[in-house]
Amino acid sequence: MRKSPRLLLLEHYRTHARSLPWRAPPGTNALPDPYHVWLSEVMLQQTTVATVTPRFAAFLERWPTVEAMAAVPLEDVLSQWAGLGYYARARNLHACAVEVAARGGFPDSEAELRALPGIGDYTAAAVAAIAFGRDAVVVDTNVERVVARYFAIRRPVKDARPEIRRRAAYFYEDVDSGEMAQALMDLGATICRPATPDCAACPLSASCAALASGEPASIPPKPPKKARPERHGTAFVIEKDSAIFLTRRPTKGVLGGMAALPGTDWQDGPAPAGGAPAIRHVFTHFALTLAVESRDVPPAGTEGWWQPKDRLDEAGLPTLYKKALAAFAEREHTPTLLP
Ligand code: SF4
Incomplete structure (x- = not known):
């Protein structure tokens, strides 16, 4: 049988x-x-x-x-x-x-x-x-791809869920x-991969409709890419003795509750030309250009703490601010700021 x-x-x-x-x-x-x-x-x-x-x-x-x-x-x-x-x-x-x-x-x-x-x-x-x-x-993104291919469902996953x-x-x-x-999940991660399915190694190959169609990698079709909106803002690097001033982002919103450099709110739109040197960071729903400036004192009313520079790695800074500090340190030749 x-x-x-x-x-x-x-x-x-x-x-x-x-x-x-x-x-x-x-x-x-x-x-x-x-x-x-x-x-x-x-x-x-x-x-x-x-x-x-x-x-x-x-x-x-x-x-x-x-x-x-x-x-x-x-x-x-x-x-x-x-x-x-x-x-x-x-x-x-x-x-x-x-x-x-x-x-x-x-x-x-x-x-x-x-x-x-x-x-x-x-x-x-x-x-x-x-x-x-x-x-x-149980259906995750790997399972969605395997199922879409096995049954040759030729619509973008978002529409075919x-x-x-x-x-x-x-x-x-x-x-x-x-x-x-x-x-x-394992099949999707290791064999029925997004761009390069290894159908020769697949236990479902004898009955897979996508393989029978001759173009398994084209299923499911990719939806057209949307342009990512731009935002921009400025982060402040404020140093005192052997410490740097950090704050916490508002609980709600992007990077909510995370340790952060103080700075301006992020505005919609591309960064104006000619500002301070900036880094780029891509979030899921927008791309951010973040200028990184040196300041002498924390902005009035900003709550925060002085984090010793030799314990920056304990602050729990997200990648955005690590990138900002690394760029600043390279620019200003202050390697002690490298988290
Ligand atoms: S035969 Fe190919 S397309 Fe079909 S499930 Fe297996 S790896 Fe995916």
């Missing part, structure tokens, strides 16, 4: 699974710690496995349990998150840890998980399936949802 594509995929996964620190070994009935699954899933949104792996280990070393994370102030979690980007994730991470600790542990159903801060449809399904062995249809989700359910019938979710 011919094996079903589902079975072929699971067999492939059991022998080729990526070894990831938040996973239980494939093919066993062991369930990984929900705290590890949740933390890794939040970190992996918009961030690669290679970047997440050491940062995941550092988080666990500092906070071995969700209760330990819940017990510290938000600022500690934001500092630990520095450099991972998309800082709303860190704020939600802390809020979620507080709620989970208060209720005595993670809930085990998709619906209850979805009610927690920062947990959307995908993360709720992933935690329920992988950490609790619940039935769930309901159909992709409906079709994805085929893979989850009569199997362990957690194992299938990880099998599909």
Whole structure:
């Protein structure tokens, strides 16, 4: 009897699974710690496995349990998150840890998980399936691509989501949802890659509609690129003795609650010509030109603190401000400011 594509995929996964620190070994009935699954899933949104792996280990070393994370102030979690980007994730991470600790542990159903801060449809399904062995249809961007190709859905993913989700359910019938979710994610990450699918190595090749069409990489089609709006502003470098003045960004908005250099608000539009030397930083929804200027004293009314220069790496500065300080240090020949 011919094996079903589902079975072929699971067999492939059991022998080729990526070894990831938040996973239980494939093919066993062991369930990984929900705290590890949740933390890794939040970190992996918009961030690669290679970047997440050491940062995941550092988080666990500092906070071995969700209760330990819940017990510290938000600022500690934001500092630990520095450099991972998309800082709303860190704020939600802390809020979620507080709620989970208060209720005595993670809930085990998709619906209850979805009610927690920062947990959307995908993360709720992933935690329920992988950490609790619940039935769930888990669809992340890798799974979307595999499903779109397998069924040759020739519309941009953004428009085809309901159909992709409906079709994805085929893979989850009569199997362990957690194992299938990880099998599909691995396939998308290592074989059914965005630009260069390795169809010769794929366990689904015998029945894949995209491969049969002869142009698997063209599915799903990419939506036309939109121009990114421009913003501009100025950051101030204020030094005193062996310290530098830092502040905290407003809780709401871009880099909310993160340590920062003081500066002006960011205005819409390109930077005016002829200003102070600037750096460029690209956020998801806009590109920022940030001039970096030296000032003698903090702007009136700005709350902040003097961070010793030899402990700048402990301030939890996000990449934008590390870049600004590095550019300033190079320009002014002040290597002590290099974070
Ligand atoms: S056969 Fe090719 S296109 Fe189809 S699922 Fe496998 S890697 Fe992707």
